[in-house]
Amino acid sequence: MNLKQKQDMVEELVNKNHLPIEVGPIHSAALDKHYRNKVIVAFAKHKGVVYAGQYAPHSHRVIKDGGRSLQPKIINDIIDTITELVQSMKIYLYNEQTGTGVLRHVLIRWGHATNEVMVVFVTGTNIFPSRKNMIHALRNKHPEIKTILQEVNGRKTSVVMENKPMVLYGNGTIDDILCGKKITIPATAFYQIHSQQCEVLYGLAKEKLQLTGKETILDTYCGLGTIGLSLADACKSAMGVEINKEAIHYAKINAKQNHMKNMQFVDMDATAFMMEAKRYHHPYDVIVLDPPRAGTTQQFIYASTSLTPKKILYISCDPRTLVRDLKQFRRAGYVTDRLDLVDMFPRTEHIESICLLTRSKRK
Numbered sequence: 001m002n003l004k005q006k007q008d009m010v011e012e013l014v015n016k017n018h019l020p021i022e023v024g025p026i027h028s029a030a031l032d033k034h035y036r037n038k039v040i041v042a043f044a045k046h047k048g049v050v051y052a053g054q055y056a057p058h059s060h061r062v063i064k065d066g067g068r069s070l071q072p073k074i075i076n077d078i079i080d081t082i083t084e085l086v087q088s089m090k091i092y093l094y095n096e097q098t099g100t101g102v103l104r105h106v107l108i109r110w111g112h113a114t115n116e117v118m119v120v121f122v123t124g125t126n127i128f129p130s131r132k133n134m135i136h137a138l139r140n141k142h143p144e145i146k147t148i149l150q151e152v153n154g155r156k157t158s159v160v161m162e163n164k165p166m167v168l169y170g171n172g173t174i175d176d177i178l179c180g181k182k183i184t185i186p187a188t189a190f191y192q193i194h195s196q197q198c199e200v201l202y203g204l205a206k207e208k209l210q211l212t213g214k215e216t217i218l219d220t221y222c223g224l225g226t227i228g229l230s231l232a233d234a235c236k237s238a239m240g241v242e243i244n245k246e247a248i249h250y251a252k253i254n255a256k257q258n259h260m261k262n263m264q265f266v267d268m269d270a271t272a273f274m275m276e277a278k279r280y281h282h283p284y285d286v287i288v289l290d291p292p293r294a295g296t297t298q299q300f301i302y303a304s305t306s307l308t309p310k311k312i313l314y315i316s317c318d319p320r321t322l323v324r325d326l327k328q329f330r331r332a333g334y335v336t337d338r339l340d341l342v343d344m345f346p347r348t349e350h351i352e353s354i355c356l357l358t359r360s361k362r363k
């Protein structure tokens with residue numbers, strides 16, 4: 001999808017739902033290729049030759065070299081090396097039908113500002129023949145690799161990583177710099193896929209919030225605490241809430257290593273936290289929500305608006321659920337008149353949206 005098609009798609013959704021919202025022009029990406037800082041590849045064989053790539057949509061057919069134009073060169077080079085090593089070391093590919101074999105996927109993360117790389121091997125069994133040689137050869141050829149992990153996943157599932165992977169080399173994390181802050185990233189936590197566009201998005205968040213330094217902020221669905229970190233200099237305090245325990249562990253580390261003493265974090269379901277805040281009448285000046293594609297819940301919307309924050313900032317990676325939730329917020333007395341779009345996923349059909357909601361004057 002090109003930028004115009006993305007914008008038209010969001011405008012159509014907004015209009016169809018009778019929302020009086022202006023859709024701002026898309027903040028396009030200066031880097032619209034080779035931007036993905038996280039890649040998962042699967043492996044397959046054709047006439048005895050191993051190849052790597054992404055799955056075709058809605059299937060488990062591996063498209064040879066699929067996704068390469070969106071992946072940075074360093075990630076493509078490492079995938080090539082791993083593919084050659086898998087071939088030469090005769091490592092068995094995992095067979096989803098029979099549940100036999102070893103290698104299922106490889107996940108690679110890259111810090112765009114630091115050039116540090118993480119490699120995670122997802123295997124069907126604990127046994128990983130030639131593991132030591134693989135690590136040695138990879139590190140020799142790609143000194144940017146700071147850590148290597150192994151996740152054992154022998155279940156019949158399309159979820160790539162379900163557990164905490166074991167660390168084979170390094171300390172299990174890489175660092176990146178985002179909005180001037182050092183961010184430590186583990187294998188299992190969410191981190192925005194396009195680092196430069198993430199900075200554009202967080203810049204818009206700051207611009208929309210117009211913080212005075214006195215605000216208390218609640219950053220829900222906070223991941224590694226990155227939004228809160230980008231705002232913490234400009235507010236009184238920031239509390240992050242996130243369901244992934246490991247993400248919260250590193251969010252705390254991220255706040256500490258950036259000397260942010262006004263940040264706190266809780267590992268909890270965002271809706272449950274919001275209901276508690278409502279029960280104990282714990283108000284916040286600003287509530288930020290950045291939920292996954294499924295959007296938030298009716299209870300979250302009801303509880304957050306009943307705390308009467310001055311501002312609610314909604315960041316969304318799926319305009320369909322965003323529009324659904326904006327209708328609920330409107331019913332609860334919180335409205336927006338503008339949606340900004342950020343091309344976080346160039347050359348795909350996806351788009352990131354951000355909007356500021358305030359209390360409707362009609363209420």
Ligand SMILES: C[S@@+](CC[C@H](N)C(=O)[O-])C[C@H]1O[C@@H](n2cnc3c(N)ncnc32)[C@H](O)[C@@H]1O
Pocket residue numbers: 189190191192220221222223224225226227241242243244247268269270271290291292293317
């Ligand atoms: C789109 S990410 C946003 C993360 C972060 N705000 C950022 O910009 O990097 C959504 C986050 O919500 C978390 N999440 C998913 N369901 C949740 C829930 N029910 N309660 C709290 N957090 C949840 C995910 O683990 C993920 O970290």
